[in-house]
Amino acid sequence: MTPRTEPVIIVGGGQSGLAAARAAVAVGLRPVVLEAGAEPVGSWPDYYDSLTLFSPARYSSLPGMPFAGADPDRYPTRDEVVAYLRRYAGSIDADIRTGVRVTEVQPHPGGGYLVRTATGDEFAAPGVVAASGSFNNPYLPTLPGQDDYDGEVGHVAHYRRPEPYAGKRVVVVGAGNSAVQVAHELASHARVTLTTRAPIQFVPQRIRGRDLHHWLRVTGADRLPRSVLTRLVRHAAVLDTGVYRDAIATGLLARREMFTAFSPDGVVWADGSREQVDAVIFATGYRPHLDYLAPLGTLERGMPRQAGGISATHPGLVYVGLEFQRSFSSNTLRGVGRDATHVVTALAAGMSGGTRGRSGLTRRVSAPR
Structure with missing residues (x-):
């Protein structure tokens, strides 16, 4: 089969891929977005039901389209974000293909890349944007005795609602926003302990009557480069109006030091005591989903070798949506657009010249199909 030649392939049609598609169109490239899901909304439909953004609507939009709604200071729900991304995808003059899972990216014998999908289709392109989130x-850590534990072990990625845990003894592992939010929600249905390796660091959601994100924007802290961030941000922090801190202080939500091992029916705490536990939910973060790039040899222990989203190993390969890629907000709705513009502009500059002209990369495609 002769692969079809496309100017730029964007792997992933969530917030990162859509931001990259818009940036590509803006610089005259012709992007083809390949999204594994049924809609170009990324992973948002799969988050837990009660999830709300940690930033107000006015600070949570992608470039070119603000969040709709009368109250810009509200915190949009998961379903609002899904609806927003649907509208955003429809506004981009790009070829967005859903239900297309990319399985591997290889060097093309003639230069550029060969992108293969689960259905056997192939695309040849001089540029690839990895935006798969x-x-x-x-990330699910492994502790001693875990294989012999008879209870439920899961990740917060698979948690939806508290009702299935009603009346159970549950341990939630993690010190970030998701861990605290889920543990607090579960506490009204189950006996819950939040376990962390260090005390939880709370950050006030509102300062002097304004949301924290207002101050991040006006001070420029939201755009601090990664080199500065790695020195300043050493531990996860939880945005809080006071509800979560009070829940722990009053005992509504128990917090203990991280357990050291599993037992067949529960966990072993740091003091050596054992407790029967029905379920353990890890809220221990995520790692980039980039296994399709393995044939290129650009990954090191699953992490891409890159600087600011530009591949350090392969010209014409860029990334969007990596945590702390260029700033504190790199993998968020409010910040991914800046990174997308940065890497796509660099990609276009690298593709300029004869190759770009011959393949017609300045031609824009028709409306998304």
Whole structure:
């Protein structure tokens, strides 16, 4: 089969891929977005039901389209974000193909890349944008005795609602926003302990009557480069109006030091005591979902070798949506657009010249299909 030649392939049609598609169109490239899901909304439909953004609507939009709604200071729900991304995808003059899972990217014998999909289709392109996010690659640590534990072990990526845990003894592992939010929600249905390796770091959601994200924007902290962030941000922090801190202080939500091992029917705490536990939910983050790039040899222990989203190993390969890629907000709705513009502009510059002109990369495609 002769592969079809496309100017730029974007792997992933969630917030990162859509931001990259818009940036590509803006610089005259012709992007083809390949999204594994049924809609170009990324992983948002799969998050837990009660999820709300940690930033207000006015600070949570992608470039070119603000969040709709009368109250820009509300915190949009999961379903609002899904609806927003649907509208955003429809506004981009790009070829967005859903239900297309990319399985591997290889060097093309004639230069550029060969992108293969699960259905056997192939695309040849001089440029690839890896924007597949991390939700499908949750990090689940392994502790002693875990294989012999008879209870439920899961990741917050697979948690939806508290009702299935009613009356059970549950341990939630993690010190970030998702861990605290889920543990607090579960506490009204189950006996819950939040376990962490260090005390939880709370950050006030509102300062002097304004949301924290207002101050991040006006001070420029939201755009601090990664080199500065790695020195300043050493531990996960939880945005809080006071509800979560009070829940722990009053005992509504118990917090203990991380357990050291599993037992067949529960966990072994740091003091050596054992407790029967029905379920353990790890809220321990995610890793980039980039296994399709393995044939290129650009991954090191699953992590891409890159600087600011530009591949350090392969010209014409860029990334969007990596955590702390260029700033504190790199993998968020409010910040991914800046990174997309940065890497796509660099990609276009690298593709300029004869190759771009011969393959007609300046031609824009028809409306998404």
